[in-house]
Amino acid sequence: MVAEVTGFLRDRGTVVDMTLGAGGHARALLESGVERVIGIDRDPSAVTMATERLAPYGSRFRAVETTFSGVDRDLTDGAVDGILFDLGVSSMQLDTAERGFGYRNDGPLDMRMGGDGPSAADLVNELSEPELADLIYEYGGEHRSRRIARAIVRRRPITTTDQLAGVIAGALGKRPGGPHPARRTFQALRIAVNRELDELAASLPRAVELLAPGGRVVVIAYHSLEDRIVKRCFREHEQVLILTKKPLRASEDEVAANLRARSAMLRAAERVEVAA
Numbered sequence: 001m002v003a004e005v006t007g008f009l010r011d012r013g014t015v016v017d018m019t020l021g022a023g024g025h026a027r028a029l030l031e032s033g034v035e036r037v038i039g040i041d042r043d044p045s046a047v048t049m050a051t052e053r054l055a056p057y058g059s060r061f062r063a064v065e066t067t068f069s070g071v072d073r074d075l076t077d078g079a080v081d082g083i084l085f086d087l088g089v090s091s092m093q094l095d096t097a098e099r100g101f102g103y104r105n106d107g108p109l110d111m112r113m114g115g116d117g118p119s120a121a122d123l124v125n126e127l128s129e130p131e132l133a134d135l136i137y138e139y140g141g142e143h144r145s146r147r148i149a150r151a152i153v154r155r156r157p158i159t160t161t162d163q164l165a166g167v168i169a170g171a172l173g174k175r176p177g178g179p180h181p182a183r184r185t186f187q188a189l190r191i192a193v194n195r196e197l198d199e200l201a202a203s204l205p206r207a208v209e210l211l212a213p214g215g216r217v218v219v220i221a222y223h224s225l226e227d228r229i230v231k232r233c234f235r236e237h238e239q240v241l242i243l244t245k246k247p248l249r250a251s252e253d254e255v256a257a258n259l260r261a262r263s264a265m266l267r268a269a270e271r272v273e274v275a276a
Helices: 002-009 024-031 044-053 055-060 120-126 129-140 145-155 161-172 183-194 196-210 224-236 252-257 259-263
Strands: 014-017 036-041 061-065 080-086 211-221 240-242 265-271
Touching: 002 024, 002 080, 002 211, 002 265, 014 024, 024 036, 024 080, 036 044, 036 055, 044 055, 044 061, 055 061, 080 196, 120 129, 120 183, 129 145, 129 183, 145 161, 161 183, 183 196, 196 211, 196 224, 211 224, 224 240, 224 265, 252 259
Parallel strands: 014 036, 014 080, 036 061, 080 211
Antiparallel strands: 211 265, 240 265
8 A cells, every 4th residue: 555655654754664574665655755764673684675675765764673662762863754554464574484474385383573582383382272272263363263273282293384274274174266274373373473462552652652743653454453453542642633534445456466455454643732
């Protein structure tokens, strides 16, 4: 949703891209007239790649390796004019088998964006069956979570993405032409491993506080758990003017070009001054 993002943030001073990835949105923002972009990512490989790709923009771009919660006024050199969150996992991470995010390419069952803390393999092999079922249901919305957890526990240890995907497909069956049965479980594990919802809930109100009056925050969420946090924060923050009554969706053309965009939900808000 590059056009929608730049529509809200073009021609601004400093914009913080909180989910830098390979630098696609950062490049589009710089091309749209934004004076300076600070790119944030907890993934060191993303920081390295984006820094190389955006080197031609010189001092207009800076990349920083940190989490959402690591962003403050010291890092941004004061208030900023825009903030972008493009949540979830990037295509770059999904397509790199050794990162262990995807079920289409075999690799170690890792899923850590920053390389620290318990991996997906640790959760799969160490959680009890009820704990695993609850995690898959809560973060993946998978109603067959107990059947999946039971199958995983019976087949442990599981150390690769291919093993896990196979166990889930065996437990649920695979419908020809339908989505992969492991999709929701992989999502749930990734969210848990990286504490994504906790990071978002803690950092989004702080991000609003980083904005100068008139500054805007744009968030692209990919499932209802993320979108619910964004919606609640915008509604409850007294200094927020909501710019999108309902989340914007990707166009049919964009979905055709990038299937991941089919679930994208964009919300935007602007910081306003509150009378004393």
